[in-house]
Amino acid sequence: MAHVFYFYKQLHSYAGKKLYGNIAGMTLISLLDGVGLLLLIPLISVSGIININTESLPGSQFFVFINTLPTTLSLSLILCFFLLISILHNLVQRYLTIQNSKIQYGFFRKLRLETYALLMEANWNFYLKKRKSDLINSLTTELATASSGTNQFLQLITSIIFTLIQIAIAFLLSPKITAFVLLSGLVLSVFSRQFIKRSQALGSMNWSFGKEYLAGITDSFNGIKEVKSNILEQSRINWFRGLTHRMHNEQMEYIRLKTASQYYYKISQSILISLFVFFSIRFFHAEAAQLTFIIIIFSRLWPRITGIQSSLEQIATFVTPLKAVINLQNECKNSREVQDKGKKDISAIYPQKSIELQDVYFRYNKDLPIYALKDVNIFIPCNKMTAIVGSSGAGKSTLIDIILGLNQPEKGKVLLDCRPLSSENIQSFRSCISYVPQDPFLFNASIRENLLIIAPDSTEDEIWGALDFSSAAEFVKMLPQGLDTIIGDRGIRLSGGERQRLVLARAILRKPSILVLDEATSALDSENEANIQEAIERLKGKLTIIVIAHRLSTIRNADQVIVLDKGEVIQKGDYNQLANEKRGVFNHLLRKQLEVM
Numbered sequence: 001m002a003h004v005f006y007f008y009k010q011l012h013s014y015a016g017k018k019l020y021g022n023i024a025g026m027t028l029i030s031l032l033d034g035v036g037l038l039l040l041i042p043l044i045s046v047s048g049i050i051n052i053n054t055e056s057l058p059g060s061q062f063f064v065f066i067n068t069l070p071t072t073l074s075l076s077l078i079l080c081f082f083l084l085i086s087i088l089h090n091l092v093q094r095y096l097t098i099q100n101s102k103i104q105y106g107f108f109r110k111l112r113l114e115t116y117a118l119l120m121e122a123n124w125n126f127y128l129k130k131r132k133s134d135l136i137n138s139l140t141t142e143l144a145t146a147s148s149g150t151n152q153f154l155q156l157i158t159s160i161i162f163t164l165i166q167i168a169i170a171f172l173l174s175p176k177i178t179a180f181v182l183l184s185g186l187v188l189s190v191f192s193r194q195f196i197k198r199s200q201a202l203g204s205m206n207w208s209f210g211k212e213y214l215a216g217i218t219d220s221f222n223g224i225k226e227v228k229s230n231i232l233e234q235s236r237i238n239w240f241r242g243l244t245h246r247m248h249n250e251q252m253e254y255i256r257l258k259t260a261s262q263y264y265y266k267i268s269q270s271i272l273i274s275l276f277v278f279f280s281i282r283f284f285h286a287e288a289a290q291l292t293f294i295i296i297i298f299s300r301l302w303p304r305i306t307g308i309q310s311s312l313e314q315i316a317t318f319v320t321p322l323k324a325v326i327n328l329q330n331e332c333k334n335s336r337e338v339q340d341k342g343k344k345d346i347s348a349i350y351p352q353k354s355i356e357l358q359d360v361y362f363r364y365n366k367d368l369p370i371y372a373l374k375d376v377n378i379f380i381p382c383n384k385m386t387a388i389v390g391s392s393g394a395g396k397s398t399l400i401d402i403i404l405g406l407n408q409p410e411k412g413k414v415l416l417d418c419r420p421l422s423s424e425n426i427q428s429f430r431s432c433i434s435y436v437p438q439d440p441f442l443f444n445a446s447i448r449e450n451l452l453i454i455a456p457d458s459t460e461d462e463i464w465g466a467l468d469f470s471s472a473a474e475f476v477k478m479l480p481q482g483l484d485t486i487i488g489d490r491g492i493r494l495s496g497g498e499r500q501r502l503v504l505a506r507a508i509l510r511k512p513s514i515l516v517l518d519e520a521t522s523a524l525d526s527e528n529e530a531n532i533q534e535a536i537e538r539l540k541g542k543l544t545i546i547v548i549a550h551r552l553s554t555i556r557n558a559d560q561v562i563v564l565d566k567g568e569v570i571q572k573g574d575y576n577q578l579a580n581e582k583r584g585v586f587n588h589l590l591r592k593q594l595e596v597m
Contacts, residue, residue, distance in 0.1 A: 011150060014107045018099065025096045026158045030165040032089040100154050108147035115139060115325060118332035124406035126335035128364065133215035138328050141210050142321040149318035156315065159308045198257055206254070206317065209247045216243065254317070338423055348431040350513045351416045355380040355403060355544070360412035362402060372398045373567045376412070380560075382513075385536075385545040387555035387575075389589065390564035396548045399564065400518055403546065405429065434507035436520040438548075440499045442491030447476060447502065448483040450491075455509045466509040471531040472501035497528060504532065514544040521554060529554065552590050561586065 012019055116139060171179075220227060220236050227236060360376040363369075373395050380386045380403075388396050401407045402414060405426040414421040421429060434454075442450050451463055458466075463483065467473040475498055479485040491499040504520060517536075521529045533554055539545060540557070549555045556575050563571035563578065563586045571584050578586035 008153065010111070011103070011107055011153070014110050015103045018103060022096055022099050022103070022154070023157060023161070025092055025099070026161045027165070029089055029092050029096070030162040032085050032092070033162070033165075100151075104147060104150045104154065107150055108143065111146060111325070112139065112143050115143065115329055115332075118329055118336070121337060122332045122335040123337040124401065125408075126331065131215060133218040134211055135328075136218070137211050137214045138325060141214070142325050145318055145321040146325055149315060149322060152314050152318070156308060156312070163308065205250050206247075206320075209243070209250060213243060213247065216240070338427060347428055348513075349416060349425055349428040350432050351382050351429075351544070353382055353417050354415075355382070355514075356415040356418075357399075357402065357409075358412050358415065360402060360409045360414070362398060362407060362409050366410070371567050373402065373409075376402075376567075376569055378562055378569060378572070380544065380546065382544045383541055384559040385540055385547065385555075385557065387547045387549050387558035387561045388564065389549050389552060389555070389561060389586065391585075391589065393566075394564040395567040396564055397518060398567075400435075400516060400546070400548060404433065404435065404516065432513040433516060434510045434512035434514070435516045436500075436504050436507045436518065438519040440491070440496075440503035442487055442494075442499055442502060444486070444489045446481070446484045446486055447479075450487070450502065451483075451506050451509055454506050455511070458509055462509060466505040467502075469508050469535050470501040470504040471528045471535075472498065472505050475501075497525060501528065501532075512543060514546070515539070516546045518548045519550045520547075521551070552586075552593055563589075 015022075119135060119139075216239060227233060357376050357378045360373055361371055362373040363371045376399065388399060390396050398407070402409060405414070405421055416425075416429060419425070443453070448463070451466070452458060455462075464473060467476055476482060476485075487493050487502075491502070494502070500520060504517075507515065521532055529551075536545065537557060540559075547555060547558065555561060558575055561571075561573060561575055561578050562569060563584070565585055571578055571581070571586055578584055579590055581587055
């Protein structure tokens with residue numbers, strides 16, 4: 001249970017003195033509970049139900065004093081003491097419940113915030129290896145399970161403290177009988193280990209099912225258009241039916257295991273009480289008072305012991321998701337893109353002369369000899385337009401990721417005005433870049449919120465200026481709420497072209513010095529594409545423009561064209577020069593597009 005102890009350390013680092021204060025409060029409650037139990041002795045004695053010899057009991061002087069008082073007065077005093085203890089007990093209990101909740105939910109928030117922050121700080125390569133639904137599962141189900149583990153851990157501490165104090169009181173009443181009962185309970189605990197191990201195994205299975213469940217439904221909804229258009233509804237329903245059947249069986253197995261352990265413990269409780277009553281009378285010659293109160297104590301104590309067993313079983317089920325959260329945090333820390341977390345102010349780096357790649361090699365899997373980029377040497381002049389072209393799979397997007405610093409070269413380097421791009425300056429470099437992907441992403445919010453997320457201080461005029469630039473102003477004005485129209489998940493209420501124009505407007509609103517367009521006009525009709533091409537032409541000379549182009553006709557006015565094939569730069573030059581090289585790849589690509597047209 002090493003991860004549970006790690007969990008406790010994390011909880012201690014968060015709660016600190018509060019945790020020990022709560023433990024002290026739990027101890028006080030248990031003591032008050034024990035005192036309240038001992039008050040039954042004079043109460044029974046005064047009532048005359050049983051003639052109790054109090055000389056051998058703890059607090060005997062108090063009992064003698066009570067017995068010297070008139071019956072009515074002694075009964076009143078005992079009941080007043082009992083009432084005060086009960087009031088104090090419940091006040092402390094209420095306070096501890098609130099404090100435990102603060103610790104639980106506060107720690108849950110800290111763990112959730114810490115995990116999310118580490119995910120945001122992880123590099124791009126980390127995300128290339130991860131499934132999105134697994135990360136969502138970690139931030140939702142696994143963290144919620146860890147929060148439940150906090151509650152179980154605090155309950156476990158409470159049960160242990162209560163048990164120890166009750167055992168101490170029982171020892172004061174009769175050490176021999178108490179030792180006999182504890183020895184029997186110790187033997188029984190050895191057999192309980194199988195329940196804990198089985199609970200941990202079921203917890204691991206439940207965690208696996210949870211990941212598969214979330215991943216499957218995420219894929220179903222992300223691809224709902226393909227599901228509907230290809231009549232795949234029944235296949236997805238069959239998958240869901242099979243998975244939920246396995247989840248149901250696992251949950252029922254856990255219930256059977258839990259009820260079995262409780263059944264054995266309750267049967268053991270009855271057997272144990274019968275045995276120790278027999279041995280108390282036959283061999284230990286226990287007095288009626290001692291026997292009565294030991295029976296009362298252990299009748300109240302045994303549910304606590306079974307509660308400890310139940311808590312251990314439940315904590316065992318939390319180990320696997322807890323391991324997953326811890327491992328995810330460690331992975332994020334090892335993949336952190338920027339190591340200097342204390343640096344908050346990011347001063348933008350504006351390359352004045354060039355962005356250069358020297359002898360760059362990159363591969364996604366270092367165990368395979370397949371390079372996505374090989375021996376790439378390119379020079380991108382500032383305030384010029386550079387186009388990157390090539391067939392599908394040539395390495396165009398990978399090259400852009402290298403330029404943006406999302407991926408780091410295995411060999412070679414990226415230079416900004418002869419200064420290497422590194423983890424120390426990567427965020428400063430990105431702060432002057434606007435990137436427009438081929439697959440535009442928009443948040444489920446209003447158009448205004450989607451634009452302001454990248455430039456919060458933009459004025460109304462600046463917003464509409466950016467929309468005019470991207471040919472989006474006209475359709476935005478026609479929407480029911482204009483800029484305040486909610487556009488749905490990933491902008492689903494808009495057409496592909498409208499989404500792409502909004503993302504382009506967002507990029508322009510940032511006022512970048514470098515604009516990167518990854519086939520950003522591919523979803524536009526000819527008219528809007530022509531309008532945006534004209535707008536981009538007006539930007540030439542004012543900022544550095546890097547374009548991945550699918551339609552080669554859109555890059556006629558590029559200052560340089562770089563042609564990639566199988567990860568290598570095979571041609572460089574201006575548009576007309578490369579178009580006239582009849583044996584060149586660029587000429588071949590151009591002729592194929594003209595044939596299609």
